[in-house]
Structures are given as C-alpha cells and as structure tokens.
Amino acid sequence: MSLLMAFLIGGSLCLIGQLLIDLTKPGITPGHVLVVFITAGAILSGLGLYKPLVDIGGAGATIPLSGFGHLLTQGTLKAVEQKGLLGAFSGGVEAAAAGIAAAIIFGYVAAVIFNPKE
C-alpha cells in the first residue's frame, strides 16, 4: 500500500514538473525545475500544506525536491521554537546536513572517477 501511494504521489509531482517544462517558455532547464520545486515545497511546508502529502505519499513526497524544501522549512521551524533567532539560521542546514554532505561527497567522487559520455 505504501508503495502504491509513493508511486502515485511521486509520479504526480514529476508530472507537474513535466507540465512545467512542456507548457512554459522554452529554455527552461533542469536547474529551473529544481529551484521551482524546492521553493514551492518550502513555502507549502510553511503553510502546513506539505505535511499531509508526506503522510499520504511517504517517500513519494519526500524524495522529490519539494520534499527537500519541506525538510528545510520543518528543520528551521523546529529550531526556531528551541533556539529563537539562531534557529532560523541553523535549523535548515542541520535538517538537510546528511543530504547536502552526501551530494557534495558522492558528487565530487563520481565526477573525479567517471568521464562524460559521447
């Protein structure tokens, strides 16, 4: 059941991304799509609208980049409750630390080991 919901929610989010690419102005790049998703996820999370999606879709909602935005916002809000102003600056990085470090380390190592194809 959790697999089916992950498929449906995750698939739907990717479908929205595809509509963004095909229906907006030409020249939209993967970088733009990622920015739109992380920003939208962070804002929806702040409004309390992304949590229900995570409850329903599990990894289907957390693995798309909007889930990363949700993680940043929730980490920030939790840290603000505990530490006030400091938390507003530390909470996001703390929550996303593992993902960001993994992206830098695996990304760097993969780029050093492998060469571009074609």
Add this chain to the structure above:
Amino acid sequence: MEIPNAENLKQAEIDEYDSLVQQLKPKPPLLKHCFWAFVVGGLICVLAQIILDFLQAGGMGQTDASSVTSVIMIFLGALLTGIGVYDKLGKTAGAGSIVPITGFSNVIVASAMEFKREGYIFGVGAHIFSIAGPTLVFGFAVSTLIGLIKLLFM
C-alpha cells in the same frame, strides 16, 4: 557603402535559423512526456519507499530512516550519472528523472564532470554547484525567511 559587420551578420543568421527551427520543430508530444515522467518518477519514489520501509522495519526512527534513504538515493543518482545510465533514462523520463533527489545528484555530477579539464579544485570543485547551487540558495532563503516570520508571530 557600409560593409555589414561580420559579427552582426552571423548573429542575424543564427536568429533566422532559430526562428525557422521553432516553426518546423514538431510540438512536443505532451501526453507521452507526461506518461513517462509519471511512471519513471513514480518508480524512483517506489524504490526509495522500499528502502525507507526496510530501514524502519530494522528499527530506525522515521527522521533518521528518511535521511538515510535520501543519502542512498543521492549515491545511486551520482553512480548512475557517472556510468552514463541516468542521462539515457532522462531522455525518456524528462521531469521524472529531474524532480526526484536523484536528479539533484545528477546535475551535480554532470556539471562537475564537464569541467574536469579545468582541474580538480576550480573545475570539479567549483562546478559541482553550477546548476544545483541556485536550488540551495532559494531553498535556504525561503526556509530561513519562514523561520524569521514565525519568530515575529511567535
């Protein structure tokens, strides 16, 4: 008589060619794109859900299990990009391969690899975030702003 500037002439030719390409290019098959984005994106999330369920069954807390799942997916994205599989997948899947966190990992490796000839520090090290960087900038900007707003109304 004024001799047309070679630069300008070249630019005019490029513009003309571009508009011609825009006219002749077939409209993107929207339904087909959406179908593949949905299926591939959905399946990537299913794989992540399998990993997440497995970790939680092993007794890991939800927050940690979620972080570990992201780390594993980022690793897979980097590896598949390195061996050239992910970009082939992307040709069919479109946003289905961009939106999941594996896509974030993909743009990091792809842009870093591209600049390897400029060295390991200012080539690979700098270009690791040439595409993925804005994502972090806007993500942190928005989440910090939301934190500050909460602070004001707390």
